Amino acid sequence: MNAIKKFNPDISKLSSKERLLLDKLILAAELMAPLYLKQKNSKYPGANFYPHNATKEEIEEAAKKDPSILDPYTFVERDKSGKLITMPFCVRFKKELKKISEILKQAASLSDDKNFKKYLLLRAESLLNDDYDKSNIQFLKTGNSKFGFLTGPSESYLDKLFHKKRAYDNWVGILDKKRTEEAKKFKEIILSSERKILFGSVKIKPPKIEIRIEKTPIFSGLSADFMFTGSTLPNEIYLIEKYGLILTISEDSLKENFKKDEFPIFKTLFNKNFQKSYSEKELYKASFKCILIHEIAHNLLYYQGAEERLKNIFPIINELYAYILGIECCGTLLLKDVLTSKELESILIMHICRNFTWWQDFLKNPDVKSYTLGMVIIQNFFLEKKAVEIDKKNNFLKVDFSKLYLCISEFCRVLEYYIALGTYKETEEFINNYSQMKTFQKNFSPLLKKISKKLKKE
Amino acid sequence: MEENKKNYLTKEGLKKIKEEYQGLLKLKKIRSEKEAPYFLESDEVNAEALAYEEEFEYLESRIKKIEEVLKNFELLKPLPKKERDKIYLGATVKIELDNEIDEFTIVSTLETDPAQKKISNESPIGKALIGHMVGDKVVVQTELVNHTCRILKIEYK
Numbered sequence: 001m002n003a004i005k006k007f008n009p010d011i012s013k014l015s016s017k018e019r020l021l022l023d024k025l026i027l028a029a030e031l032m033a034p035l036y037l038k039q040k041n042s043k044y045p046g047a048n049f050y051p052h053n054a055t056k057e058e059i060e061e062a063a064k065k066d067p068s069i070l071d072p073y074t075f076v077e078r079d080k081s082g083k084l085i086t087m088p089f090c091v092r093f094k095k096e097l098k099k100i101s102e103i104l105k106q107a108a109s110l111s112d113d114k115n116f117k118k119y120l121l122l123r124a125e126s127l128l129n130d131d132y133d134k135s136n137i138q139f140l141k142t143g144n145s146k147f148g149f150l151t152g153p154s155e156s157y158l159d160k161l162f163h164k165k166r167a168y169d170n171w172v173g174i175l176d177k178k179r180t181e182e183a184k185k186f187k188e189i190i191l192s193s194e195r196k197i198l199f200g201s202v203k204i205k206p207p208k209i210e211i212r213i214e215k216t217p218i219f220s221g222l223s224a225d226f227m228f229t230g231s232t233l234p235n236e237i238y239l240i241e242k243y244g245l246i247l248t249i250s251e252d253s254l255k256e257n258f259k260k261d262e263f264p265i266f267k268t269l270f271n272k273n274f275q276k277s278y279s280e281k282e283l284y285k286a287s288f289k290c291i292l293i294h295e296i297a298h299n300l301l302y303y304q305g306a307e308e309r310l311k312n313i314f315p316i317i318n319e320l321y322a323y324i325l326g327i328e329c330c331g332t333l334l335l336k337d338v339l340t341s342k343e344l345e346s347i348l349i350m351h352i353c354r355n356f357t358w359w360q361d362f363l364k365n366p367d368v369k370s371y372t373l374g375m376v377i378i379q380n381f382f383l384e385k386k387a388v389e390i391d392k393k394n395n396f397l398k399v400d401f402s403k404l405y406l407c408i409s410e411f412c413r414v415l416e417y418y419i420a421l422g423t424y425k426e427t428e429e430f431i432n433n434y435s436q437m438k439t440f441q442k443n444f445s446p447l448l449k450k451i452s453k454k455l456k457k458e
Numbered sequence: 459m460e461e462n463k464k465n466y467l468t469k470e471g472l473k474k475i476k477e478e479y480q481g482l483l484k485l486k487k488i489r490s491e492k493e494a495p496y497f498l499e500s501d502e503v504n505a506e507a508l509a510y511e512e513e514f515e516y517l518e519s520r521i522k523k524i525e526e527v528l529k530n531f532e533l534l535k536p537l538p539k540k541e542r543d544k545i546y547l548g549a550t551v552k553i554e555l556d557n558e559i560d561e562f563t564i565v566s567t568l569e570t571d572p573a574q575k576k577i578s579n580e581s582p583i584g585k586a587l588i589g590h591m592v593g594d595k596v597v598v599q600t601e602l603v604n605h606t607c608r609i610l611k612i613e614y615k
Contacts, residue, residue, distance in 0.1 A: 337581035
């Protein structure tokens with residue numbers, strides 16, 4: 001299990017002062033990793049955030065009297081009488097966080113960027129009191145900063161009981177100006193049209209959406225464990241509604257995921273003739289676009305109350321919908337000549353390959369279950385609609401691109417209902433119907449065997 | 459591009475294209491003089507080399523396109539009022555496309571800038587909309603993707 005992942009981007013153009021600053025940020029990231037490891041525990045749906053013998057009902061009951069039980073920044077423990085009480089993260093990890101906070105202050109003294117400096121100083125405070133609003137708001141002013149930096153409890157994927165408790169996460173980035181400008185244009189095109197919303201739903205529109213493509217020296221904590229390629233921050237809807245958000249994509253993580261997983265899976269899933277039609281270069285570009293459109297599509301999905309309504313199943317629907325909505329938007333781009341047919345085909349291929357990488361990742365890391373279930377749902381749907389078929393004689397995947405796109409459009413309508421208006425019960429029923437891991441494993445078994453064999457060889 | 463095919467440009471578009479052309483020629487000269495990044499001899503995708511290659515290919519193809527257009531263009535004249543109820547080059551259209559309301563201006567290919575909502579008249583949607591009126595339902599078809607759109611508004615600025 002990896003809580004630190006280092007990459008090797010080119011930092012030769014940084015000044016000596018900037019390199020010192022970078023060293024401080026990397027050190028802070030390294031020191032954050034053990035905190036993440038103390039939160040993580042794949043054996044329990046609540047990880048280490050709740051007592052392992054506490055039931056969901058017991059926790060919910062306790063939370064009625066003590067709301068801090070479900071606060072994102074607390075551990076839940078038992079006192080001597082067995083009653084559930086809380087311990088804030090900043091208290092449990094006081095010694096470690098004080099050290100990290102000092103390093104952030106040192107880093108701030110090295111920064112000539114006023115906004116970034118202020119962000120580091122505010123973040124240094126947040127780590128010590130678990131109040132992240134001020135530093136999150138300041139984070140949103142660093143959209144043009146040379147350095148990107150996240151540290152602190154971020155996403156709640158480890159908490160599969162309530163989707164509340166945040167895991168420590170950390171990345172350090174250096175802005176790639178050129179790729180960022182290209183990505184901004186792409187974002188403008190995708191967001192230029194107005195999507196209609198379902199009657200009865202209320203959508204939240206961020207007032208500002210910044211985008212950053214970064215070179216990444218280091219991930220630690222959740223990002224290292226899940227090997228994210230993109231993120232959208234902050235996570236608090238009330239902050240997004242008022243201040244906007246920043247999407248960040250890590251070039252280095254993208255490149256590594258493509259090289260180690262997606263491209264080898266492409267070569268495993270498809271026969272040699274099919275492979276010849278799509279170069280590695282085309283597929284790498286498509287993989288980048290998949291991530292970019294996924295993160296951009298998240299901005300089209302903020303429905304008021306969705307997270308509270310769907311609770312622990314929200315991440316499954318939310319991530320899946322962002323993936324396929326992004327691809328659906330590509331259809332319009334094709335009509336406008338922003339993409340060619342070949343490019344859209346490549347995006348569809350990489351979407352399928354990414355689905356299977358999530359299954360592969362799940363075998364190694366059960367905590368990525370939300371992503372994997374989403375993938376299982378869509379792959380089962382593709383198979384049901386005959387958008388994909390398995391050549392059982394030769395154990396390869398066959399794809400009907402126009403059916404695949406149609407499937408994605410149809411599925412978008414379905415998911416939109418659940419995320420905008422669906423009740424917990426009906427959404428859970430839908431997920432249970434389509435996310436049968438056994439069905440997926442049975443349907444795709446010849447291909448999964450090939451992928452497993454390849455995994456074992458590595 | 460087809461031989462003898464007239465390229466229609468707006469006055470503003472012509473000015474921008476000429477400026478772009480000069481800029482691209484200068485940039486090509488600078489890029490040609492600079493050393494290309496090392497392409498790794500392995501299966502590895504070198505992101506920097508990829509970017510360099512893409513940029514150069516784009517430069518050359520864009521220069522060639524502009525030169526072809528400048529050899530054979532005609533300035534777009536304002537459309538007579540009685541013809542402005544239909545979509546032609548220069549029209550700003552508002553459409554309902556499945557789940558979206560979209561608005562853009564149809565321009566010649568060289569003036570295309572989707573980020574500025576300028577879509578080519580030769581794109582699948584541009585081609586499909588030409589000649590239609592408000593209220594019309596238009597099917598936009600490609601090999602992969604089919605959509606039906608309804609025209610909500612047509613304007614000429």
